[in-house]
Amino acid sequence: MAMTPKKEKLTGIYISTFIMTVLGVVIGIYGPSRLMPRSMSDNMHLSILTIVVFTVAAAPVAAGVYAVSLHALRHWTHRGDDVPAPAADQTREHPVLVTSWVLASTLLTVFLLVWGLGALSVDNGGVGRNPLVVDVTGQQWLWTFSYPGSNVQSPTLVLPEGRTVEFHITALDVTHGFWIANMGVQIDANVGTTTEIHTTPNALGTFDIRCTQFCGLNHAYMVTTGTVVTKDKFAQWLASQSTKA
Amino acid sequence: MERSKAFATALVSVLLGGGALALAGFALASAAPHQQAQVCQPTTPGNCSLTISSFPDSLAGEHGKDGGAHPDWVSYSNFNLVAKANTTVTMTINQYDSGGTLNNKAFFGRVWGTTGGTAQYMIPTAAGADTPVQTLSKVDPTNIGHTFTLRGIPGNGSPLFVSVPLPASPSTNSVTVGDSTYGSPVKVTFSFKVGGPGVYEWNCEYPCGGSREGQFGYAMSSFGYMSGTLTVK
Numbered sequence: 001m002a003m004t005p006k007k008e009k010l011t012g013i014y015i016s017t018f019i020m021t022v023l024g025v026v027i028g029i030y031g032p033s034r035l036m037p038r039s040m041s042d043n044m045h046l047s048i049l050t051i052v053v054f055t056v057a058a059a060p061v062a063a064g065v066y067a068v069s070l071h072a073l074r075h076w077t078h079r080g081d082d083v084p085a086p087a088a089d090q091t092r093e094h095p096v097l098v099t100s101w102v103l104a105s106t107l108l109t110v111f112l113l114v115w116g117l118g119a120l121s122v123d124n125g126g127v128g129r130n131p132l133v134v135d136v137t138g139q140q141w142l143w144t145f146s147y148p149g150s151n152v153q154s155p156t157l158v159l160p161e162g163r164t165v166e167f168h169i170t171a172l173d174v175t176h177g178f179w180i181a182n183m184g185v186q187i188d189a190n191v192g193t194t195t196e197i198h199t200t201p202n203a204l205g206t207f208d209i210r211c212t213q214f215c216g217l218n219h220a221y222m223v224t225t226g227t228v229v230t231k232d233k234f235a236q237w238l239a240s241q242s243t244k245a
Numbered sequence: 246m247e248r249s250k251a252f253a254t255a256l257v258s259v260l261l262g263g264g265a266l267a268l269a270g271f272a273l274a275s276a277a278p279h280q281q282a283q284v285c286q287p288t289t290p291g292n293c294s295l296t297i298s299s300f301p302d303s304l305a306g307e308h309g310k311d312g313g314a315h316p317d318w319v320s321y322s323n324f325n326l327v328a329k330a331n332t333t334v335t336m337t338i339n340q341y342d343s344g345g346t347l348n349n350k351a352f353f354g355r356v357w358g359t360t361g362g363t364a365q366y367m368i369p370t371a372a373g374a375d376t377p378v379q380t381l382s383k384v385d386p387t388n389i390g391h392t393f394t395l396r397g398i399p400g401n402g403s404p405l406f407v408s409v410p411l412p413a414s415p416s417t418n419s420v421t422v423g424d425s426t427y428g429s430p431v432k433v434t435f436s437f438k439v440g441g442p443g444v445y446e447w448n449c450e451y452p453c454g455g456s457r458e459g460q461f462g463y464a465m466s467s468f469g470y471m472s473g474t475l476t477v478k
Contacts, residue, residue: 172348217466
């Protein structure tokens, strides 16, 4: 009389998946806002929100993969030289499981695609009326800023709160990368051409502007300070700089 | 037995790899140029003065009279500057080199961050004779020898940005500096206030290094020639 193989219990996988999903969701919700630079613009807020949504959406998938992997390492590892016989209780066909997996993966991927395109569309949307144009010049190893319409140039960037800023960016020597982490702004500065990117500062305070392209000896020091001030203070600053020029 | 052997092999590999990396790090650190500090000399309470030079080669500065590894590279005489915290530094730069046009004429042709937003310039005649000192806030950006551009390293000092253009020397006479001869220098003097302790980085913003894109290769891309630090203690 043949023995019926004992059906393997997979309860551990389900519990691990649940625990790691909860952990992933918690990290997804609370991690980005604590690990990423302080948001000072709508662009950065959208970037952080996108990372939160993507992390939460990916949490159950990652948890399932990790749970099965850990279970396999613990229970399905064979030690010794002889090749073990195939387990008698293998699941070879399971249409419901396969359909569910394909369907869930497809829905998840489509959701991420739609969200990503939507976020990109918002990010690349119009600049609205009366944007403040700032010309940004990168060169080894300094950023300089000028404000068209005035004769103001500055080694630091000063922006008004609540007004859309359109950066016109170029480089004089090699390729640099214009990056304001707090505002979710990053674009290359290329020689002989002008790239454009815009943002709307929505929080007062200071931020760093860094170069993201390795551009030579003092690349690490190609960091400049920026400040977001009220519209009144910005007007005062611009006027004071005009008289200096 | 097999597992412990594999573990021991992995451990030894990691230790050997780490040791090799540490040795390489020490070798690179010891190979980096260490220059004697040029300390800002106190003049009156709260003030000090510092004098450096810029040369068309490396024969008259800290690289020694043979010019070190690259005697033909342009250089500043010193690149390890030191000043006391919360003092006003009065700096004089003797600029011996010829020059050309700045990349960013409008910006680096201006004097930035000095007391009064100006610098004092004495540009000699072609024969090397002194001329009256001029107090200027900008100079001709198409005839620049070098710039002295100093800025803070974020998180490592008080905010500071100083940039002073140094005109090309028109002089064709010969003056001796060490064992070398050059034309008479342009003398540029300016003052700026340093805050609390920190390290500041300075370099030249005139594309004088040759090679590569933007002429920022060679002397512009090696420590100890056209860049250095100001350490505020």
